[in-house]
Amino acid sequence: MSISSPGPDRVPSTVKVDKTTGQGKPPAGKSGANRPGGTRPAGKGGKGGKGRKPVTPVKVAGSRPWGPILVAGAVVLIAVGIIGWGVVAAMQSDKEKATPWEERANAISGIVNYRNDPDKTLTARDHKTGPLTYKLTPPVGGAHNARWQNCMGDVYNAPVANEHAVHSLEHGAVWVAYKPGLAADQITALESKVKGKPFTMMSPVEGLTENISLQAWGYQLKVATADDPRIDDFIRALSQNATIEPGIPCSGGLTQTGTTPLDG
Template sequence: MVENAPRKSPVPVWAYVVGALVLLLCLCGVAGVIGFVALRDKAEHGASATGTPGGGDPAVPWQEQLAGISGVQAYTPGALSRKHVAEDAATYPQSPPVGGDHADVWQNCQGTVYSAPLPNARAVHSLEHGAVWIAYRPDLDAAQVKKLSDRVAGHDYMLMSPYPGLDAAVSVQAWGYQLKVDSVDDPRIDAFVTAARINAGPEPGAPCAGGTTETGPLK
């Protein structure tokens, strides 16, 4: 007589429930880690109110984004000289300048709002590091200047200053690029900053700290 094999006990329902909960918790943990890393990377790369570097459509190169902004002038960025010279020896065909020979000390550009004009040669060095420089006509009223400073203050790779003799209300510079507009509310300012900030500089990773905040002659 052949004995029947012992029947296996069915897996209780609670075991399936526990297994599903464990799997769900694991998936939530992985998603949390991915989200944390993404947010950390965004913070480390200097996200700002005016957009992240290379913002806009990620499928469109930043150069094409700039080219698509009406009024942007390009000055052959790769052909601009990058030599260090004495501040008073640097001359520029554009006003404000967009690149070329510059001082060996840069103007700090950590979202720095200057109330006095900057030496061109130091501001150009900041552009080389990837900064965007917002220059404005000194006769703008306080409310207009405040709108500009709100775009700049606290945002790395940005600086702002008055510019005597400016032929527009606002002029925005990156290395090799310039946009002049007649209103502080012009949306092209933000579009320019979004595309050019950090990206346009020929020295990626160069700092905005460690230069100077002095606006007069250096001793």
């Protein structure tokens, strides 16, 4: 906001100072004592110098000391250059800080993003009753039941209905699905990533092609083991961030297991 103002502001104000060559000291000292911006102190200094003009002790009345003007001009240019460089460098470092979640998600190797898939049924959002069929196992979106599966870090030890789980994804949940019969230590490791963490849930799912499959709305990642670091990356990037209804909770959902959806 104020970033662009220092340059233009400083030039005229400092030019004023050099008109009163020899007595720029007070304004300069004053602005040095002031805080960040740099804009205001410089402006004040200019005005201050102008106001005190009559008291000028050095007799340069009516003369034009070109040498000092050139020196002062060069100094001003250098000062402006330093400020500009500082601001640009700072802005770049600020930009690097916050990486949008989409970028972080897409940087995870092996992740599949279905949000722009030509098949729009994969991420359709209609509410429908009764059992529904999904093209992906597990699904990453699509028409779903009006009621969602509770996704407050719930660990379900039996399969849940896709129709409810898809609705949870819409609320921003990451659904950790694993092959039934996965080794107990693998399940425990997965549980520790889910338990008590709102906007995550976990359940066994029949027919997985890999041991573990992670789902968020429109995204999927399949991994072989629970210690794969991409699991944390996926949860961190997509949990809650992937919601298409920002601000909605994961609480208030169904907590029963069983693959038949519950209507009403």
